[in-house]
Amino acid sequence: MSSTTDSSESQDASLVRISDLHYSRGAKPIFRGLDFAVPRGQVTTILGPSGTGKTTLLKMIGGQLKPSKGSITVDGKNVAKLGRRDLYALRKRMGMLFQSGALLTDLSVFDNVAFPLREHTDLPESLISHLVLMRLHAVGLRGASELYPAELSGGMARRAALARALVFDPMMIMYDEPFTGQDPISMGVLLTLIRTVNQALGLTSLMVSHDLAEALSISDYVVIISEGVVVEAGTPDELHNSDSAWTQQFLSGSPDGPVPFQLSAPDYAEQLLAGVSR
């Protein structure tokens, strides 16, 4: 009896499993056999050059885009194969912080954060108000609860969206660039928040970030993606000690090395000499 629970637990050690994922936008391949797993209950960070498809990957995990080959399983369910009802049931247990915030512009900050609760539960208004103010306080926006999204700065909008993603106590949260546009103080608060929420609620966090030092400081596991495949994966320490020139260049941010800064393009000199034709 105990052995079966053991084996099922070890099977479930990863919440999200991505295997042999292929996907293209038009003729452009984005993923070419991506393989990795997101360990349950930990903070995992996905790194990669801008435009490699990190946002696309998060949307695929949420079931908004379907892979052309390969599979994504979340909590044992193949996301692309789920019917609408099951997919929505799964999404209720996922929070997502969009790169742009994606707040509903016709609702105030308070109503935005209350939105998932009002949509999916019959909680009394007094309790909702309690929960919402608690989340807003945690992200430092209790004073902005009556403002509308258009009246917020970029960083504030991001924090409000974070409060909304957290309000439903999901089993997993995906953060797309949570730190962009934050001042050092709110950055510090967010870092602690993401870490403590992960610990206290026992949820799984999947984060995309370009703020390397900060992201690595709270991550248990890091996956580096480039050109559609996983370049390297491991704990932050393992990455720092990695002997891959690629990883070292990415972590140090040096412009010279195997990682191209330019998107693939015709030869620069040729294009300049060719004149204005594009």
Added chain:
Amino acid sequence: MDRIARFGRFWLNALERTGRAHLFLARMLGALPSLLVRFPLLVRQLYATGVMTLSIVLVSGLFVGMVLALQGFNLLEGFGAESALGQAVALTLVRELGPVVTGLLFAGRAGSAMTAEIGLMKATEQLSGLEMMAVDPFRRVYAPRFFAGFLALPMLAAMFSAVGVYGGYLVGVEVLGVDAGAYWANMQSSVAFMEDVGKGLIKACVFGFVVSWIAVFEGADCIPTSEGVSSATTRTVVYSSLAVLGLDFVLTAIMF
């Protein structure tokens, strides 16, 4: 060769889009039951589409009625039949101009606003955000707007006709001196409720259905950029206006 390929691609795309629009419609109709539970959403959209279009519909109705009286009076006076002005104004409004002009105004005022709003929600990832919160945009965003438009247009058309009849009275009776009793009595005896008012309302319902369908679909199907939203808005106004005028001909041929 290239031209043939382009011709083929154009029609394939048009066909595909028509197919998408019908699937979209089916899902909106499927979301109708959930609207009955969440009535406030519908009420809010009725306000946004209906009440906000009311003033332009009333003003237009008044002027259209006044113009009808002027033109009708000149025409009827030649036969010494100016006492028939009431029925001429009322029948023109109730059967034709009420539904058609309201449909056109509605497409320009409310339809374009619906498309732009939904398109912007798409461009700013609000629709993706809803989906990720397990909220179906069909229930939350599309269906309430669609049904609100469908319900609002017949009511607006009725008010347009009512105000137009009054505008005809102002010009015909108060200015041009048609007998007030003749104006109302002739109208009353020649306008039949089912035959004229009823069929006019059927037209308005059809226009409401088609205009709202086009407006919501164009918004949801637009390319999520500022250009995409603006061209979708233009398409809404153009397609809805053409649809209203074309369907008006078809419906008139069938019903009257």
